[in-house]
Amino acid sequence: MPSDTPQPAFVLVRPQMGENIGAASRAMWNFGLDRMRLVAPRDGWPNPSAVAMSSGAGRLLEEAQVHDTTAEAVGDCSYVFATTARSRGLTKPVVSPERAMEMAAEKIAAGERVAVLFGPERAGLENDDIARANAIISVPVNPEFASLNLAQCVLLTAYEWRRASSRIDHDRIELAGADWATGIEIEKLAEHYEDRLDEAGFFFPETKAEGMKIVLRNLWSRMPLTRSDVQMLHGIMRQMVRWKTRGD
Known part of the structure; x- marks a missing residue:
């Protein structure tokens, strides 16, 4: 069963390679996320390649929801983010991953359900997917090489979720069993x-x-x-x- 920790659902839309799904599950679990949803995975489901790549995060794959359409996958959510590196000609708020996960934390704390859409590896999300989102997440990458691997994008967003929803020690010293001198x-x-x-x-x-x-x-x-x-x-x-x- 998924954990009781309130969190956004990460929705992989038409993912093409099982290895990337497995790597995404590992990235999610690194930062305490376990709500994975899959929309029409190209090679069907379950996928042995995804399990092999999950490296200890197989539970997420076993519990992943599988949907036929994006609309179905986000049907229970009141706010949806879409990750995309390209302008799609749609009028949408565009936020950084950091701000997006801050917003997600605020909305989830208020009782809302939030989802984040991640597109397929080759071309990313289509306009029909993005039209169902309330805001776009734009990663400030090199404009001459803007494409992110699916698992990389999941990892980056999951990290920002962790920062927004948990207390992070930005600077600390490992005392290795010692105490500070008085x-x-x-x-x-x-x-x-x-x-x-x-x-x-x-x-x-x-x-x-x-x-x-x-x-x-x-x-x-x-x-x-x-x-x-x-x-x-x-x-x-x-x-x-x-x-x-x-x-x-």
Whole structure:
């Protein structure tokens, strides 16, 4: 059974190759989408080539709805997007994939059903398909090479859905089991280095010593240190002191 997560239906209109259907299912499942609908797949359905290419997303293929026409596939939807790279001579709102999936998230949150149409590999959607859509999704690709593979287009749109519907960490650090050092631990590290460097005569001349210590403490505060980092830095200084003592 499809998941309970509210989401748009991705409708592959007259897809030609089973491999592309399988790759599209994999792309959808990468981003948590599992509502696939197929309109008149050229090689019939089910398709062994699609299953072989799905790489773990076979459930989407087993649960995919198969329809004879585009109208039938989107009959239960109140808002439909159509993906196309070419101007079709139809007056429609044209939005980026990012904006389209933002709109989809808003509409689905309001209780609407949304679908996204993807055309066949060779020529894309026909005007009859696009006429049934409320808006067009236009990907800002190279105008001299605007054609996207079916699975690529599905992947790109699914990624934007994930961004629009989920909290994304745009920047993070993997701590690998470590914890961030606390303020007191950083303070003790700073004191350790100040004391040892003072003994070594590093803070010279005396008139500049206080300023040098402030610069050093500021250095520690700018460094995102873990507890393991602090322990290692303490150990480095201890070993250097022992080495100097042995040298004497």
